[in-house]
Amino acid sequence: MQEQQSKYTLILDSLQKLLENKKLQSISVSEIAQEAGIGKGSIYYYFPSKDAILEALVERNYEKPLSTAQNLAAQTNIPPFTRMAMIFQACRSTSSDYLKPQDGSNIGAAEEALLHQKYMNHLISEFKPVLAEIIRQGIKTGDIRFDKPEALAEIVLIVLTVKMDNTIAPSSREEIEETISGLVSLLEKGTENPPGSLNFLLNS
Amino acid sequence: MQEQQSKYTLILDSLQKLLENKKLQSISVSEIAQEAGIGKGSIYYYFPSKDAILEALVERNYEKPLSTAQNLAAQTNIPPFTRMAMIFQACRSTSSDYLKPQDGSNIGAAEEALLHQKYMNHLISEFKPVLAEIIRQGIKTGDIRFDKPEALAEIVLIVLTVKMDNTIAPSSREEIEETISGLVSLLEKGTENPPGSLNFLLNS
């Protein structure tokens, strides 16, 4: 008989549960196994390493937002800045999923850093072609004036992701908004749009 | 009798040597002790944790470039963009110090991610006020037109650091240059300077 969810999915679910509910820290493979109610050895039947579990989880979490973003890019009838706003939104919402309560202990800081690295890496590399395509269309329609769409997309995504993640350049919520607001200003001038015209990107 | 260098310094030197000479990976505390020619327990007399050693090393490595950057910021007779170029240069040179030969094994990827995170964190947070001050002076002299100096400084530093580190958004050397070139274009438009006027920022 086939279970509702395969062990593979069960393992990912368990890791996710541990990540959001309990403190983040370094979650041991044994813990994951215990949470999933299976033997530790079984985990290595489905995953080659602990890293691979993290990687698979990150990948799974961005399947949905990515596909919606891709659909977004195809909707040429929607104005490009509206679509950009939705990507902004996607970055914000997915980012906050990984914010967990910080406790005093620094144990497992390394694993956490790796998680953030993987997360940002995926988000930037996956969203970049989508956002670049949107920008390219915006250039064609004349809404955007800038001659390096890929570079612009990457810059925007890097700043957004890093500030949302808040690990590499930690700051208060106000400072984050200040920087994003500056990014929007820079974007307005860079794409030759009037000041304030992109303010709607700021709504969280 | 006082040794030429304290054990504290010796430990940092040993870690640095291990980081640059051998493959990066996860360097164990025992290894550091062996390299330094001291007992493992002694390390914990000078440092509370392995993390603290990394942190101290990162901090030490940016003492010098930071102080020169701070001196730079004070030199109001030098045009602001020249000083900015020197900060660009500082980012580039310090970044490459940590690029090490990549081998196939993924062991210790977590520790490496932590190192990169610490490194970028320090670089951005330390350079930000300096660069912001330079920008602020540029605004006063009329060389720069932008109303959020801190935000602009942070954006520039984030993009520079992330691209130089090449861990969060890995790409080829050409792609890196492309993105930086895009950043410069964006900067030119954003600060209301003519296209190409900031090209000298690109020289590595």
Place this chain on the structure above:
DNA sequence: GCCATTTTTCGACCAGCGGTCATGTTGTTT
């Protein structure tokens, strides 16, 4: 010089980690 006190050094030791593996257990095929 000498002892008492403090500062420094050490490596055996610890719990726990990620990962392996021989040994089941279960399910399918013939």
Place this chain on the structure above:
DNA sequence: AAACAACATGACCGCTGGTCGAAAAATGGC
């Protein structure tokens, strides 16, 4: 029923970051 493959397991391994009591070196008052 027998044979075979797919799945499950926890004892086990080498190693890690970190602890600790004891020894060694330095220090200071006399």
